[in-house]
Amino acid sequence: MHSHGYAALSKSTPxxxxxxxxxxxxxxxxxxxxxxxxVCHSDIHQTRDEWGGSLFPMVPxxxxxxxxxxxxxxxxxxKVGDLAGxxxxxxxxxxxxxxxxxxxxxxxxGMVLTYNSKDKQGELVQGGYSNNIVVTEAFALxxxxxxxxxxxxxxxCAGITTYSPIKAAGVKPGQKVGVVGLGxxxxxGLKFAHSFGAKVTQFTTSLNKxxxxxxxxxxxxxxxxxxxxxxxxxxxxxxxxxxxxxxxDMDQYLSLLKPHGRYTIVGVxxxxxxxxxxxxxxxxxxxxxxxxxxxxxxxxxxxxxxxHNIVSDIELIPMQKINESYTRVVNxxxxxxxxxxxxxIA
Numbered sequence: 001m002h003s004h005g006y007a008a009l010s011k012s013t014p015x016x017x018x019x020x021x022x023x024x025x026x027x028x029x030x031x032x033x034x035x036x037x038x039v040c041h042s043d044i045h046q047t048r049d050e051w052g053g054s055l056f057p058m059v060p061x062x063x064x065x066x067x068x069x070x071x072x073x074x075x076x077x078x079k080v081g082d083l084a085g086x087x088x089x090x091x092x093x094x095x096x097x098x099x100x101x102x103x104x105x106x107x108x109x110g111m112v113l114t115y116n117s118k119d120k121q122g123e124l125v126q127g128g129y130s131n132n133i134v135v136t137e138a139f140a141l142x143x144x145x146x147x148x149x150x151x152x153x154x155x156x157c158a159g160i161t162t163y164s165p166i167k168a169a170g171v172k173p174g175q176k177v178g179v180v181g182l183g184x185x186x187x188x189g190l191k192f193a194h195s196f197g198a199k200v201t202q203f204t205t206s207l208n209k210x211x212x213x214x215x216x217x218x219x220x221x222x223x224x225x226x227x228x229x230x231x232x233x234x235x236x237x238x239x240x241x242x243x244x245x246x247x248x249d250m251d252q253y254l255s256l257l258k259p260h261g262r263y264t265i266v267g268v269x270x271x272x273x274x275x276x277x278x279x280x281x282x283x284x285x286x287x288x289x290x291x292x293x294x295x296x297x298x299x300x301x302x303x304x305x306x307x308h309n310i311v312s313d314i315e316l317i318p319m320q321k322i323n324e325s326y327t328r329v330v331n332x333x334x335x336x337x338x339x340x341x342x343x344x345i346a
Contacts, residue, residue: 001025005130005345006322007057011049014323017345018057020126022134023119030078030137031070032086037128038063038154038312039338041184041245042268044326046116050270055116061128062088062114063156065149066342075137083143085302087156088292090114090125090139102294104139129322131345141299144306151311154184154337155302157292158312162189162241163301165264165290166196169239173197178240180224180253182209182216185243185266187313187336190216193241195308201233203253212335216313224252235259235283243267250287251279259283264290312337318344 007018025031043060045051064086068078078084092099092107099107112119115127127133143152162185171177177198179189186202193200194217202213202221210221222229230252237256245267254263254275263285280287293301305311313336317325325338 001031001132001134003126003130003132005059005126006319007059007126007129008047009057011047011054011056015047015060015129015326018059020057020059022126022132023123025070025072025134026136027072027074028136028138029072029134030068030075030084030140032064032066032084032133032135032140033069034064034066034128034130034132034342036065036150036153036316036342037061037340038157038314039322039325039329039340040154040157041329042157044329045268055118055124058116059126059129060115061130061340062086063153063158063339064114064128064133065143065153065156066133069132071137077137077142078140083145083149085141085143085152085156086114086128086133086135086139087141087160087298088114090135091119094138102296104294105292129319129340131342139295141295141302143302146306147309147311150316150339150341151314152302152305153339154188154312154314155305156298158184158188158337159305160293160298160301161185161266161290162243163192163304164293164297165241165266165288166192166239167297168290169262169264171196171198171239174199175238176201176236178203178237178253178256179218180240180242180248181244181267182213182336183243183332184312184334184337187212187216189241189243189266190218191310194218195310198239201237230256237261240264241266245269247271247273251276254279254285254287257283257285260285262286262288264288266290312339314339316341320344
């Protein structure tokens, strides 16, 4: 099936127009005409091979929303005309212990990522910076027409990446929750924690973000470079979500947790970071990481967002500005997620 979009042909070249073929839809597949696709920082890391192992040519994009244009004869979940989304993965083995538990992202035989990955036949798969996608219905998500479709796109990665650890931590109304970093992930973590009824503190290195943080649901904003403010908050938090992908001192945040408090990392700094053992031991504090959720949890998150009117704050761009947007993402110059209007390449 003919497709077109934008691709990185190597780690050192900008994205450019690219023609390619997708597989013909099978009996359990659906075809989605992509309307919008979010720009995730991981797109930049992978097109520039900053994590290693990148496969080229690469059509990035795993925050995909659009309209179903065709369905296989065994499809039961979707019909032509439905809204549908695709997140970070498009397949898994379907039978290992983790897939059986609804955690396809931890498939023991290897999930198939939406791009920069190979399918079960060994063919390179391509992502959402394109006009269409073919995906098995089991890995497609149903979208509500209640929400702005463009602003829904980042929920497929930034949304589930922050919803999942907040839910796993058992955040309850009245608990004190901290969010470190106010970017594409951080602003979604702030929205979810606020919607769960927590008292939310936004940590930032720039007080220029204070007004936005309060608008998005923060009860207070603490400048992490202010030693007095950080000291005053010591030992008061039930849960802290760390969304920062740059190197930073985790110990200063871990010391803010109450005894038995939990600290979860979703940001991915390029270099390893150290933690003082006593910061964890003296208080029985827990340090954990969290990836995306499984398909069932992602659908749960999307349904929750439809019920509570939660979407991402976005800046809509044409495909032709993708390389400029990458520069701006690296410079933290976006509030808070770029989304590509795929009508621009129609």
